[in-house]
Amino acid sequence: MKKEYIYIHLHADNKPAYVGIGTSNRCYITTGRSKRHKKFMDMQLPNLKVKFLHLGADRPFLEKVEKEYINMWKPCFNRNFNSNYKHDNGLTGKPSPLRILSDNDILNIRENKNNLSQLKLGKLYNISQGHISRIQQGVIYNGKTNI
Numbered sequence: 164m165k166k167e168y169i170y171i172h173l174h175a176d177n178k179p180a181y182v183g184i185g186t187s188n189r190c191y192i193t194t195g196r197s198k199r200h201k202k203f204m205d206m207q208l209p210n211l212k213v214k215f216l217h218l219g220a221d222r223p224f225l226e227k228v229e230k231e232y233i234n235m236w237k238p239c240f241n242r243n244f245n246s247n248y249k250h251d252n253g254l255t256g257k258p259s260p261l262r263i264l265s266d267n268d269i270l271n272i273r274e275n276k277n278n279l280s281q282l283k284l285g286k287l288y289n290i291s292q293g294h295i296s297r298i299q300q301g302v303i304y305n306g307k308t309n310i
Contacts, residue, residue, distance in 0.1 A: 166219040172211040182232045184225050272298050
């Protein structure tokens with residue numbers, strides 16, 4: 164059985180870019196990742212340092228610690244820490260929607276649910292249709308106006 168560990172990818176200024184659980188050389192490879200994450204890793208990995216924590220700890224403990232790190236850093240990055248890289252500009256090169264939308268924007272997006280398509284709203288606010296969908300469903304933006 165391979166020993167698992169927590170790894171943290173850090174920028175040169177020691178700000179975290181990613182935290183994960185891995186075995187073997189997981190923290191250095193981009194195979195087996197989502198297309199978006201692979202793109203991020205291919206672009207960023209050569210510039211990141213890796214810090215290892217808790218080598219050989221049991222999986223439930225590692226998952227608990229990983230979640231603690233994610234929850235600790237989430238407010239700093241205005242996002243679900245590991246799902247979309249949003250420190251400065253994200254994978255798309257656009258600022259995080261959480262940083263560019265006001266409470267009024269979110270209210271308007273939710274109020275226009277039946278008036279404009281999600282694609283048109285996305286273009287209007289310069290964010291993706293997927294973000295519009297999640298805003299309208301109330302899945303994201305719990306920290307902002309939550310109707």
